[in-house]
Amino acid sequence: INLCIFVCLAYGDGFFLEVYFDEIYNEKNMDRIKIFKGDITKIEVDAIVNAANTSLLGGGGVDGAIHRAGGIKILEGCKKIIAEQGGCEVGEAVVTTAGQLPAKFVIHTVGPIWYGGNDDEKVKLKNCYTNSLLRAKEFNCKSIAFPNISTGIYCFPKDLAAKISVETIKNHLKEDTEIEVILVCYDDENYQILKKEMEN
């Protein structure tokens, strides 16, 4: 915005051009998607998303970090869901309390393992983002933070995952006019890739 104001002051006529571009940017809802580099367990939002596995019993990576920081209440919530429906399928999303985390809810979704692209991985990853956003809406969440699902232990190519995440979220924001989304990048490679993706 500062840069925009500077350009407007410096170029006078450029004002209308800048405002016009700003409106297009907002029409695409890009002002409601942000990227952040850091630890998702520290973020104060209505819901954080966990890249879980089908057992819902916790694991490594971001899943381990969320269970460690959030405490036993999250695992208890997961066990209740396991008793009701036996776990969570790839691409689906379930909701528990966030325990001791600053968020209100944890939305657990199961990303696809990358098998070279021959196992509908792209559709499954898209479903993770869509279903998590739908759960967030059901629980009246106005803000949600995602990790870069499947790009760790599950080896999904990071550039392709970034494209799918931004596209899917952008599409969802056309329907959901309230929610704000933060894409949390833990590693610098994902952060740089997403920064580029957002600039596009």
Ligand code: ADP
């Ligand atoms: P998956 O099995 O879906 O690949 P991982 O947890 O191995 O899940 O990795 C998913 C992404 O989460 C990776 O990009 C990894 O760098 C990131 N990650 C790991 N720990 C955290 C954390 N505390 N906060 C945010 N992202 C994290």
